[in-house]
Amino acid sequence: MIDQLSVCLPNRPGRLAGVCRLLGEWGVQIHAVTIAENVDFSIVRLICDRPRSTAERLVSRGYDAMTTPLVAVEVADVPGALGSLLDRLASCDLNVDYAYACFLAGRTVDVIHVSGEPLAVKLAETGLELLDGADLYEPDEA
Known part of the structure; x- marks a missing residue:
């Protein structure tokens, strides 16, 4: 996150x-x-x-x-990548409240506000490789 x-x-x-x-x-x-x-x-x-x-x-x-806190996932810059990501979230009963994308250090990153309980368990069930603060922030904020 x-x-x-x-x-x-x-x-x-x-x-x-x-x-x-x-x-x-x-x-x-x-x-x-x-x-x-x-x-x-x-x-x-x-x-x-x-x-x-x-x-x-x-x-x-x-x-x-x-x-x-938001979910951040690096995605391939290809057609259908966002749909595949959203399918994985939905398959674990996670709702997308809003989302947007950014380009960081040569990577396409989708950032998503999701809801569903228990959130940590459901996110782990997705099998997605989530980015965390240390991937994006200065060391004193990670």
Whole structure:
């Protein structure tokens, strides 16, 4: 499992730019981003280095930020790879709440928020080789 940084922002011009500017000033590398919008706010989900310390720094600046554990799996960059991955999750009765992909160090990585209990047991049953924080983050965050 890896940590995703999530930030809830009001839907107003410049709010996303402000957060991204801060992350740049702090030297945080963004590897992937997805944004889910609502009428009043957006949830910005990021795969970045140092997600936990970045969330803490954002909270100290008044932002609504947190980390969430996600499944991360390296997949072949070929048609059907995502479908095969999702079939394995479904076969173990795991539901996909949301997912997105990123390209890290020459690898295609799918990051997926899954639900199902007991989660650790079901993930082990998939037989998937899951990435962990040490594969993506700086050593002090792994």
